Amino acid sequence: MPEPLSSDGAISPAGAGGAMDLAMAEGASLEKAPGGPQGTGPAGRPRSLWSDAWRDLRRNPVFIISGLIIVFLVVISLWPSLIASGDPLQADLDDAQKGSGPGHPFGYDPQGRDVYTRVVHGTRTSVTVGVCATLGVALLGSVLGGLAGFFGGWWDSVLSRITDVFFGIPVVLGGLVFLSVVTSSTVWPVVGFIVLLGWPQIARIARGSVITAKQNDYVQAARALGASNSRMMLRHITPNAVAPVIVVATIALGTYIALEATLSYLGVGLKPPAVSWGIDISDASPYIRNAPHMLLWPAGALAVTVLAFIMLGDAVRDALDPKLR
């Protein structure tokens, strides 16, 4: 078999000289277009996933509108007296169920309290419950789910079965059972209950995205170059697995606010004298025919708030999920 392999001709065509020329050519073309294959940014400026997402978000009207609403809600939940100087608990039965009048644009509730003041002060409750419950759920869920996804084995099996059990609990029924024994009028029992029931949802998503990220070649490559478990988790897996958790948590924040109102409406969430839109809706519902304003204002505030967070979640998902782009 003379010359059994004509590799020089057919397979590796470039000799040493040719290789150098090609290296130069490749380098030159790179310098001209350093923006890379996507090439949307100003030439040569490195872009990360997060700066890319931020650029997308800034141009998205849905994000701008929902973001402005949320900033407004957060500001008035921190300083409600900025726009409502009255006392949400001050009641005068003479004013009960009255419509709007000067200085009282939303009228009075069945106890003769100012609806406008109560709606404004109720924001703090909703935002606190939403933010705290979401933080708790996201932390607990992503730590437990993330570890299960990374290590697998028996811990993963146990955790998956536990999440199955929690998914089987009807939320409202669970709330009626757990919260009816609580007498505190603070937001914490409600937050605790939502965290208890909400973490399996995030845990499942975190587990899934960690498993996906773990299988990436770069995690294997990092391992082959001597990275430790904790380094692989923190540097290589977490940044690549956190996006779905953020998206779901943002959308969940809106639903948790609605859940607090639902539970308060049913009388097991927040309890008077706490100020909550759910309580106000509940108080006003018997009078819906005679004095609908007492119900419509807190219900409207609730709807706008929930909608704003869900819209924000949608916008964030669009920005973080490259497949939709």
Add this chain to the structure above:
Amino acid sequence: MLLEVRDLHVEFHTREGVAKAVNGVNYSVAEGETLAVLGESGSGKSVTAQAVMGILDMPPGKISGGEILFKDRDLLKLKPEERRRVRGQEMAMIFQDALSSLNPVMTVGEQLGEMFTVHRGMSRKDARTRSVELMDRVRIPAAKERVGNYPHQFSGGMRQRIMIAMAMALEPSLIIADEPTTALDVTVQAQVMDLLAELQRELNMGLILITHDLGVVADVADKIAVMYAGRIVETSPVHDIYQAPAHPYTKGLLRSIPRLDRKGRELYAIRGLPPNLLHIPPGCAFHPRCPMAQDVCRTDVPPLYRVSDGRRSACHFWKETLDAR
């Protein structure tokens, strides 16, 4: 001897049964030497390398026998933490697809620099300087400007250079390159191979080059090990094997390379399919596909016959194979 793999056995426990991926592999690499491991998909070449690196997924994988001697220490007897310290510092691995082997959310400078900050305890600033030096060394144009770029901003060849730079960072004594050029354009393949060979000479490293491309091997390898169904079927100094293969499988591989002087004629193909690792044929695993198979091949597993100095062939009819060219 730098690395000596002795009678290595690796199994995968699956639902369908035990897949015997590696069945008694022996090979060795000295300082400054290049061993090319050739074989089809599923021949066990990558699994052997993963076992050497200690990045085999266990379970489902299991090393069921053998020794991996690296600088006279049996790696299989080291504790996980000691083993991790060997990776990156003393041996490193380069993967097939450099885009997926680099973390998309970290700049290449961060990823290169980590090798120094984590393993050598350097400051971030020093690590960055070293990263630029490394990028220069693997001939990335304008390294200083590009050190802050993300992997997707580089071309395929440049990304593979960065992977090579990461593997070389701590000047290990052994590099395993798992199909380092398969994902690249033919024009870039030669440059990357040249670079790898040059760095290997400079640092006097051992190199294990895993490939299924005989053309890549011819120029850079010192010796070749051909694998089939988890066994080494032929080992040889590189030139002898191209002149006169001593195993029918090697012969089939060489004949199935497209050649310019046979343009227009039908391309040879080894008939049949690689064996199912769950049911490896008895006797010589290659016998169902072998044009020379006799009764003895169906019953007796061929040992590695000595053909000449440095040459071994696991074929009962190696003499006939040599003569029949």
